Amino acid sequence: MALMVKKFGGSSVANAERVFNVANIIVDDYKKGNNVIVVVSAQGDTTDDLIEKAREINPDNPSKREMDVLLTAGEQISIALLAMAIEKLGYPVISLLGWQAGFNTNTNHGTARINSVNTDRMKAEIDKKKIIIVAGFQGINKYDDLTTLGRGGSDTSAVAIAAAMNADRCQIYTDVDGVYTSDPRKVKNAQKLEEITYDEMLELATLGAQVLNNRSVELAKKHNVELEVLSSLERKSGTIVKEKVKMEKTLIRGVAKDTDVSVISIIGLKDNPGTAFRVFNALAQNNIEVDMILQSVGRDGTKDISFSVKRSESANALSCISALKDNFEYVDLKSADDVAKISTVGAGMESHPGVAAKMFEALFDSNINIQMISTSEIKISVIIEEKYADKALSVVHEAFFN
Amino acid sequence: MALMVKKFGGSSVANAERVFNVANIIVDDYKKGNNVIVVVSAQGDTTDDLIEKAREINPDNPSKREMDVLLTAGEQISIALLAMAIEKLGYPVISLLGWQAGFNTNTNHGTARINSVNTDRMKAEIDKKKIIIVAGFQGINKYDDLTTLGRGGSDTSAVAIAAAMNADRCQIYTDVDGVYTSDPRKVKNAQKLEEITYDEMLELATLGAQVLNNRSVELAKKHNVELEVLSSLERKSGTIVKEKVKMEKTLIRGVAKDTDVSVISIIGLKDNPGTAFRVFNALAQNNIEVDMILQSVGRDGTKDISFSVKRSESANALSCISALKDNFEYVDLKSADDVAKISTVGAGMESHPGVAAKMFEALFDSNINIQMISTSEIKISVIIEEKYADKALSVVHEAFFN
Numbered sequence: 001m002a003l004m005v006k007k008f009g010g011s012s013v014a015n016a017e018r019v020f021n022v023a024n025i026i027v028d029d030y031k032k033g034n035n036v037i038v039v040v041s042a043q044g045d046t047t048d049d050l051i052e053k054a055r056e057i058n059p060d061n062p063s064k065r066e067m068d069v070l071l072t073a074g075e076q077i078s079i080a081l082l083a084m085a086i087e088k089l090g091y092p093v094i095s096l097l098g099w100q101a102g103f104n105t106n107t108n109h110g111t112a113r114i115n116s117v118n119t120d121r122m123k124a125e126i127d128k129k130k131i132i133i134v135a136g137f138q139g140i141n142k143y144d145d146l147t148t149l150g151r152g153g154s155d156t157s158a159v160a161i162a163a164a165m166n167a168d169r170c171q172i173y174t175d176v177d178g179v180y181t182s183d184p185r186k187v188k189n190a191q192k193l194e195e196i197t198y199d200e201m202l203e204l205a206t207l208g209a210q211v212l213n214n215r216s217v218e219l220a221k222k223h224n225v226e227l228e229v230l231s232s233l234e235r236k237s238g239t240i241v242k243e244k245v246k247m248e249k250t251l252i253r254g255v256a257k258d259t260d261v262s263v264i265s266i267i268g269l270k271d272n273p274g275t276a277f278r279v280f281n282a283l284a285q286n287n288i289e290v291d292m293i294l295q296s297v298g299r300d301g302t303k304d305i306s307f308s309v310k311r312s313e314s315a316n317a318l319s320c321i322s323a324l325k326d327n328f329e330y331v332d333l334k335s336a337d338d339v340a341k342i343s344t345v346g347a348g349m350e351s352h353p354g355v356a357a358k359m360f361e362a363l364f365d366s367n368i369n370i371q372m373i374s375t376s377e378i379k380i381s382v383i384i385e386e387k388y389a390d391k392a393l394s395v396v397h398e399a400f401f402n
Numbered sequence: 403m404a405l406m407v408k409k410f411g412g413s414s415v416a417n418a419e420r421v422f423n424v425a426n427i428i429v430d431d432y433k434k435g436n437n438v439i440v441v442v443s444a445q446g447d448t449t450d451d452l453i454e455k456a457r458e459i460n461p462d463n464p465s466k467r468e469m470d471v472l473l474t475a476g477e478q479i480s481i482a483l484l485a486m487a488i489e490k491l492g493y494p495v496i497s498l499l500g501w502q503a504g505f506n507t508n509t510n511h512g513t514a515r516i517n518s519v520n521t522d523r524m525k526a527e528i529d530k531k532k533i534i535i536v537a538g539f540q541g542i543n544k545y546d547d548l549t550t551l552g553r554g555g556s557d558t559s560a561v562a563i564a565a566a567m568n569a570d571r572c573q574i575y576t577d578v579d580g581v582y583t584s585d586p587r588k589v590k591n592a593q594k595l596e597e598i599t600y601d602e603m604l605e606l607a608t609l610g611a612q613v614l615n616n617r618s619v620e621l622a623k624k625h626n627v628e629l630e631v632l633s634s635l636e637r638k639s640g641t642i643v644k645e646k647v648k649m650e651k652t653l654i655r656g657v658a659k660d661t662d663v664s665v666i667s668i669i670g671l672k673d674n675p676g677t678a679f680r681v682f683n684a685l686a687q688n689n690i691e692v693d694m695i696l697q698s699v700g701r702d703g704t705k706d707i708s709f710s711v712k713r714s715e716s717a718n719a720l721s722c723i724s725a726l727k728d729n730f731e732y733v734d735l736k737s738a739d740d741v742a743k744i745s746t747v748g749a750g751m752e753s754h755p756g757v758a759a760k761m762f763e764a765l766f767d768s769n770i771n772i773q774m775i776s777t778s779e780i781k782i783s784v785i786i787e788e789k790y791a792d793k794a795l796s797v798v799h800e801a802f803f804n
Contacts, residue, residue, distance in 0.1 A: 016458040020459075050479065053418075053483060054482075057418055057422075057486045057490060058490040060490075062486040062489060062490075063485075063486070063489055065496075066482045067482070069482040069485070069499075070482035070483065070486075072478070073482075076472075076474070076478065077472060077475045079471065080456075080468045080469070080475075081472065083465075083471070084459045084464040084465070084468050085460070087464060087465055088460040088464075094467075097471075100546055100547075144502055145502075
């Protein structure tokens with residue numbers, strides 16, 4: 001007998017038929033003798049519809065507190081419907097809102113962090129052999145006001161429950177059947193991984209393989225919660241995410257593409273002490289996240305600094321640099337949006353030199369020019385022209401998984 | 403400075419435009435220096451849409467607990483939107499769910515009774531000069547589960563808040579501008595009443611003038627909460643409902659019609675001791691509410707008993723009587739659905755004989771036959787053929803208000 005936490009997204013419960021599909025997955029596990037706690041998001045387009053209602057009332061800035069009151073109604077509807085479906089199948093079930101399930105958060109409406117999960121109610125219901133359906137994405141703060149956890153909040157809710165209840169596994173059901181070495185819609189021979197480490201998953205999530213929300217993977221790593229990414233449509237095992245995985249033949253775990261990238265270049269920057277610090281300090285103070293950084297020696301005692309940001313931050317970054325005045329001289333400031341980032345990720349590469357060379361060779365063989373390079377212990381990323389992104393993804397993947 | 407409780411129904415907040423109409427009514431009162439607590443129902447068809455979603459999952463019997471989880475989401479959406487509209491107008495506001503506003507109920511899901519209202523949170527928000535928007539129709543039971551108050555629950559919520567907070571008035575906004583002496587769409591010269599007593603209002607509500615929910619009027623009477631029924635569309639005073647009203651020229655307060663009536667007749671019932679008791683005891687045990695009762699001496703030591711029930715209960719009542727066996731003999735058992743009840747209501751009639759005579763004369767002059775008569779201290783009701791119902795309403799109203 002195990003305690004399983006299962007999370008289903010909004011599209012998995014979008015209509016009555018899908019609600020019953022999910023109910024059957026849950027009941028099948030319960031019938032094996034397992035205890036089951038389920039976290040569910042708002043149905044299909046419910047959240048978007050509610051946001052639209054708010055926009056009709058106040059297009060500018062409805063308060064985040066009232067937005068949280070509004071949006072949490074979405075999960076409230078879906079937990080009740082899923083519980084009704086399980087009742088209809090004849091199994092004992094109870095739905096719990098975030099606060100009923102013990103989710104205590106801080107007071108940051110819209111992006112609340114979980115302070116603690118009081119498990120008393122969940123434990124009592126499990127003791128009664130009930131299947132528990134918990135509203136994801138939501139909690140309550142110290143003022144007894146409803147809060148939401150922000151993007152990917154339901155994944156975070158599920159992992160937090162698994163950690164607090166000491167669950168045997170936290171299963172994240174999606175519309176894909178696991179984590180692949182690359183996007184299967186774009187790359188021939190993309191292979192499903194049996195296992196992947198938290199760190200590898202974090203790198204892949206950041207790189208645009210949006211299977212799991214990063215915050216939930218971090219939380220799982222912190223509490224050593226074993227995750228499984230699997231399909232809600234097919235009944236087969238998915239990909240396990242955990243601390244250590246068994247060695248496999250492949251050095252790398254995946255190749256990912258990210259086109260939400262711009263590169264900003266400061267050319268001919270006069271080389272006074274602290275200029276680099278001033279650039280990145282200014283960006284940080286404006287909450288602009290910098291990804292890759294390249295600094296090269298320029299001409300006549302100057303240097304060139306290039307860095308990449310999310311494309312939506314490009315204009316902000318430019319004006320932020322332009323605003324730097326005293327003792328800050330450069331020849332040119334420009335940004336490029338027609339770029340993409342290709343990355344290979346794998347905990348194995350740390351102990352295997354030659355991964356970078358193999359990647360660069362594959363790109364060179366296809367005449368794809370590398371503009372920037374960045375490496376970490378488990379990742380190598382390059383910036384290339386966006387028009388070559390899909391081709392680069394294919395050839396690099398081919399080089400490692402052929 | 404006064405404390406006003408205002409209640410708005412679902413059609414008053416059905417879309418963004420109406421939400422702002424309501425927001426303006428609220429803000430206008432707040433600007434006068436009043437404290438304002440607002441109770442609001444779910445928007446327009448929201449509740450019906452949610453019930454339909456539940457029916458798709460489980461057409462038979464979803465548990466009442468989960469129905470309450472589902473339906474309370476409706477008011478949660480409307481309080482957030484109304485609060486956003488008031489924010490947009492630039493006034494301080496906070497929305498509160500039933501449990502946040504302190505509504506503690508018993509455990510009868512779907513038809514919960516309010517045990518107490520803990521006013522701590524509402525008082526704290528009023529001290530901060532905030533307009534409070536409370537979700538009507540909902541509360542929480544001792545297990546921390548959401549409950550709903552059943553039909554007319556938002557009216558009840560509003561009166562309960564007015565009682566607990568010692569409000570100066572509880573205003574129930576509807577699509578009519580007050581209580582009339584009869585249905586203005588049907589009766590010429592129907593007059594709006596300035597004032598009416600709780601008891602008169604209770605009789606009129608029972609009689610089908612569905613302006614106010616009976617339970618809320620009973621609660622208002624018990625706690626002596628002054629009610630006002632008024633329009634959310636026009637800015638003018640409505641009808642005040644209170645314990646004692648100033649004397650007016652008219653003896654009666656209104657004339658009402660009710661066509662949701664059937665008459666059951668037991669003809670030639672053998673006159674054994676306790677037969678009448680057995681009839682009405684059997685009906686009570688089957689939860690069939692009996693309204694008017696007529697017993698007359700029949701032939702040969704028998705008697706005839708007639709009584710009226712809601713039309714939907716007619717078949718149940720018949721089978722309930724048929725099931726009585728031992729020592730219970732009658733010649734004939736029949737029911738008539740083509741009947742209607744016409745009633746005059748007025749606290750003044752108690753001390754003024756002649757009201758009944760005036761009513762019967764008006765019916766006689768129009769050749770309308772009276773089948774049954776029932777009287778209370780403030781009401782006279784007659785059963786007539788349904789086809790004469792509108793005419794009877796007119797001529798009786800004309801007799802008193804000409």
